[in-house]
Amino acid sequence: QSVLTQPPSVSAAPGQKVTISCSGSSSNIGNNYVSWYQQLPGTAPKLLISDNNKRPSGIPDRFSGSKSGTSATLGIIGLQTGDEADYYCGTWDNSLSGVVFGGGTKVTVL
Amino acid sequence: EVHLVESGGGLVQPGGSLRLSCAASGFTFSTYWMTWVRQAPGKGLEWLANINQDGSEKNYVDSVKGRFTISRDNAKNSLSLQMDSLRADDTAVYYCATGLGVTYRYTLGYWGQGTLVTVSS
Numbered sequence: 001q002s003v004l005t006q007p008p009s010v011s012a013a014p015g016q017k018v019t020i021s022c023s024g025s026s027s028n029i030g031n032n033y034v035s036w037y038q039q040l041p042g043t044a045p046k047l048l049i050s051d052n053n054k055r056p057s058g059i060p061d062r063f064s065g066s067k068s069g070t071s072a073t074l075g076i077i078g079l080q081t082g083d084e085a086d087y088y089c090g091t092w093d094n095s096l097s098g099v100v101f102g103g104g105t106k107v108t109v110l
Numbered sequence: 111e112v113h114l115v116e117s118g119g120g121l122v123q124p125g126g127s128l129r130l131s132c133a134a135s136g137f138t139f140s141t142y143w144m145t146w147v148r149q150a151p152g153k154g155l156e157w158l159a160n161i162n163q164d165g166s167e168k169n170y171v172d173s174v175k176g177r178f179t180i181s182r183d184n185a186k187n188s189l190s191l192q193m194d195s196l197r198a199d200d201t202a203v204y205y206c207a208t209g210l211g212v213t214y215r216y217t218l219g220y221w222g223q224g225t226l227v228t229v230s231s
Contacts, residue, residue, distance in 0.1 A: 002154065032216075033217065035216075035217045035218070037155070037218070039155075043223075044205055044221040044222065044223055044224055045147075045155065045205070045218070045221055046221065047210065047217070047218060047219050047220075050210055050214075050217045050219070051217070056210065056219065086154075088154065088155050090155070090157075090216075090218070091216070092215070092216040096171075096172075097169050098157055098160075098169050098170070098171050099145070099147075099157035099160070099216045099218075100157065101154060101155045101156070101157060102154070103154050104154040104155070
């Protein structure tokens with residue numbers, strides 16, 4: 001059971017939009033920055049979004065992040081087959097004194 | 111370009127020990143927080159431990175406290191994870207990762223390719 005809650009899967013047709021939610025509490029999301037990671041099949045995770053909504057260099061603006069209260073959301077627009085991957089949210093938990101991740105969300109392009 | 115290369119994985123018996131290493135290059139290693147994360151087969155990411163720039167602060171997830179020890183050698187640009195009393199549920203791919211920048215403690219900007227640890231008799 002992950003500290004952060006994500007839907008197991010989302011799907012949409014090419015070109016469409018998907019959103020992935022990440023729900024936490026005041027000890028984690030509510031008081032810390034949220035990051036999002038993309039893990040393509042068979043590869044290491046890659047940082048997609050930092051500081052709730054900042055895209056590192058090289059990340060397309062099709063990816064966006066937001067945070068409100070104790071929840072965060074990753075949005076992907078203009079969905080492409082290459083976006084099929086597992087996506088994880090992560091942040092620091094003040095009570096646990098450690099990083100916590102969501103359980104991951106598998107994005108499928110129909 | 112940041113480059114992280116893990117090594118030391120392999121097959122170990124339950125109760126045994128293993129030491130993982132992570133060789134870092136392409137950035138000023140001594141100025142970054144470093145982290146170990148693992149992923150069991152078919153499962154999600156699990157943060158294990160992190161260490162600050164001079165090694166004076168270390169944090170661990172409860173499931174490995176007292177069994178795993180994170181350390182670093184800034185002179186050799188190297189991060190280590192000493193794993194003792196290994197159990198079957200420690201079987202996973204182990205990743206080392208850096209902070210996104212010198213001020214980032216828990217945003218993991220760069221990851222290695224991972225090394226597989228299998229605990230089995």
